[in-house]
Amino acid sequence: xxxxxxxxxxxxxxxxxxxxxxxxxxxxxxxxxxxxxxxxxxxxxxxxxxxxxxxxxxxxxxxxxxxxxxxxxxxxxxxxxxxxxxxxxxxxxxxxxxxxxxxxxxxxxx
Amino acid sequence: xxxxxxxxxxxxxxxxxxxxxxxxxxxxxxxxxxxxxxxxxxxxxxxxxxxxxxxxxxxxxxxxxxxxxxxxxxxxxxxxxxxxxxxxxxxxxxxxxxxxxxxxxxxxxxxxx
Numbered sequence: 001x002x003x004x005x006x007x008x009x010x011x012x013x014x015x016x017x018x019x020x021x022x023x024x025x026x027x028x029x030x031x032x033x034x035x036x037x038x039x040x041x042x043x044x045x046x047x048x049x050x051x052x053x054x055x056x057x058x059x060x061x062x063x064x065x066x067x068x069x070x071x072x073x074x075x076x077x078x079x080x081x082x083x084x085x086x087x088x089x090x091x092x093x094x095x096x097x098x099x100x101x102x103x104x105x106x107x108x109x110x
Numbered sequence: 111x112x113x114x115x116x117x118x119x120x121x122x123x124x125x126x127x128x129x130x131x132x133x134x135x136x137x138x139x140x141x142x143x144x145x146x147x148x149x150x151x152x153x154x155x156x157x158x159x160x161x162x163x164x165x166x167x168x169x170x171x172x173x174x175x176x177x178x179x180x181x182x183x184x185x186x187x188x189x190x191x192x193x194x195x196x197x198x199x200x201x202x203x204x205x206x207x208x209x210x211x212x213x214x215x216x217x218x219x220x221x222x223x
Binding site for chain 2: 008032034036041042043044045046049087089091097098099100101102103
């Protein structure tokens with residue numbers, strides 16, 4: 001089982017829709033969680049960290065479920081500009097290595 | 111503030127040729143990383159350097175070597191390029207320790223013929 005797993009999609013949604021992605025991780029000792037955004041042929045950029053209590057940044061909400069070992073990203077009121085690949089990143093305790101999921105592709109259409 | 115700078119942006123090599131990808135960061139970060147990204151495979155760690163003077167293998171180190179020249183610079187060398195090394199390469203840095211936010215360079219598109 002891969003350490004970090006994501007549904008590759010694509011998720012194809014209309015503007016204004018709400019869409020959610022999950023990311024599962026296998027190492028119960030994982031401590032740090034992040035969502036990155038990657039536009040086509042560009043470098044990944046940090047979208048938001050994921051905190052134990054959940055956190056929100058504008059239209060984006062991230063949550064962590066330690067019992068089931070997954071994190072989620074919710075995007076409300078989708079914009080055309082949200083079209084991108086969303087990468088889940090997990091770091092396990094004591095390790096310097098951030099591990100990436102393969103990414104979930106989102107396409108927002110008019 | 112340049113952040114993480116990678117060179118070159120594009121490179122075409124013949125099988126067996128060697129080359130070095132350069133990476134420099136100006137954020138005084140302790141940790142630096144080299145990833146490769148292939149279609150459908152996500153980002154895979156090649157090598158990383160937790161701090162100046164140290165380097166460690168990642169998930170896919172075979173065929174590569176690295177040098178952490180100083181705190182700013184972390185280079186990736188292909189001694190004898192193979193077609194399987196055709197990929198997009200990203201360098202990244204982070205403060206290290208408990209702060210793992212990664213900052214990426216713009217990538218190098220490498221083709222090995």
